[in-house]
Amino acid sequence: NAGVTQTPKFRILKIGQSMTLQCAQDMNHNYMYWYRQDPGMGLKLIYYSVGAGITDKGEVPNGYNVSRSTTEDFPLRLELAAPSQTSVYFCASRKGQLNEQYFGPGTRLTVT
Amino acid sequence: AQSVTQPDIHITVSEGASLELRCNYSYGATPYLFWYVQSPGQGLQLLLKYFSGDTLVQGIKGFEAEFKRSQSSFNLRKPSVHWSDAAEYFCAVGANNQGGKLIFGQGTELSVKP
Numbered sequence: 001n002a003g004v005t006q007t008p009k010f011r012i013l014k015i016g017q018s019m020t021l022q023c024a025q026d027m028n029h030n031y032m033y034w035y036r037q038d039p040g041m042g043l044k045l046i047y048y049s050v051g052a053g054i055t056d057k058g059e060v061p062n063g064y065n066v067s068r069s070t071t072e073d074f075p076l077r078l079e080l081a082a083p084s085q086t087s088v089y090f091c092a093s094r095k096g097q098l099n100e101q102y103f104g105p106g107t108r109l110t111v112t
Numbered sequence: 113a114q115s116v117t118q119p120d121i122h123i124t125v126s127e128g129a130s131l132e133l134r135c136n137y138s139y140g141a142t143p144y145l146f147w148y149v150q151s152p153g154q155g156l157q158l159l160l161k162y163f164s165g166d167t168l169v170q171g172i173k174g175f176e177a178e179f180k181r182s183q184s185s186f187n188l189r190k191p192s193v194h195w196s197d198a199a200e201y202f203c204a205v206g207a208n209n210q211g212g213k214l215i216f217g218q219g220t221e222l223s224v225k226p
Contacts, residue, residue: 014208031211036151042116042202042216043156050211058210090155095214097117100146 001026005102006091012110013081021076021107023091031094032074033101034058034066036087043090049074081111114139116205125193125223133188133220134178135203136220145186146214147177149198151225159201173197198224 007027025032030051045058049068056109062086065077074093078085088108092101115138125131137143144163147208148156151218167179179197200221204214 033213034121035214036138040121040218042204044216045209045213048211048213054213058213088149092214094212097145100158101157101159101214103148103220105155 003007003027003101004091004093006089006104006107007109009105010108013078015081015083015111016076017081018077018079019081021078021089021091022075023076023104023111024072025070025074025091025102027082027093027102028071029093029095029102030071031096032068033092034074034076035090035092036060036088037106038087046076046089047063058076064097078109084112085109089099114205114215116203116215116217118203118220120203120220121155121218122221122223123137124225125225127195128192131188131190131193132223133201133203133218133222135186135188136184137186137203137205138184139205141215142210143186145177145179146185146204146206147171147175147188147201148171148204149204150219156202184221191223193222195224195226198222 003078004025033048037043047066049055091104094101117136119194147159162179200219207213
């Protein structure tokens with residue numbers, strides 16, 4: 001198993017541009033999450049999904065959108081990039097309620 | 113509200129010395145507790161977890177943690193630190209909402225002196 005994979009690893013965006021961060025898992029996990037990590041902070045939840053076709057907002061959803069058309073994929077969309085979205089983004093997944101989350105390697109995004 | 117506090121932002125220990133990283137949580141029910149480690153530029157790797165049962169939990173890389181309900185703590189320990197343990201350590205509690213998201217502490221950065 002590759003586990004949780006994320007692409008790209010790094011990206012620089014100009015203000016107002018859009019992009020999609022890709023996340024995929026091959027463990028047949030139902031739950032998937034997007035977190036962002038800012039310096040000196042823990043991770044904050046952006047969006048989550050409990051299964052294909054079901055998504056919901058986390059703590060910091062503004063400026064982002066997600067979709068979950070398959071069990072494997074959970075892309076995160078930034079429509080109008082802003083400097084406040086400069087961060088490291090982590091995707092995670094887990095099988096069910098009594099299981100730990102597995103994290104991808106992260107995408108480092110800079111918006112200038 | 114559910115929260116996690118890691119009081120120490122940065123800790124330095126000598127190689128071979130013992131280590132204890134502190135974690136306190138605020139949670140209304142029996143918590144699901146985790147410790148993750150993050151090496152520079154890497155994702156998060158699970159060290160250990162507590163769901164129920166024995167309050168002393170063994171993890172990977174020689175780490176252990178003890179759940180103390182009376183103190184709302186889940187401190188991470190290692191008897192002898194290796195240089196490769198230098199990393200950032202995150203304590204987290206599994207929430208009872210938002211898909212069981214993880215609520216993270218601020219992290220503790222560990223440096224190891226030769």
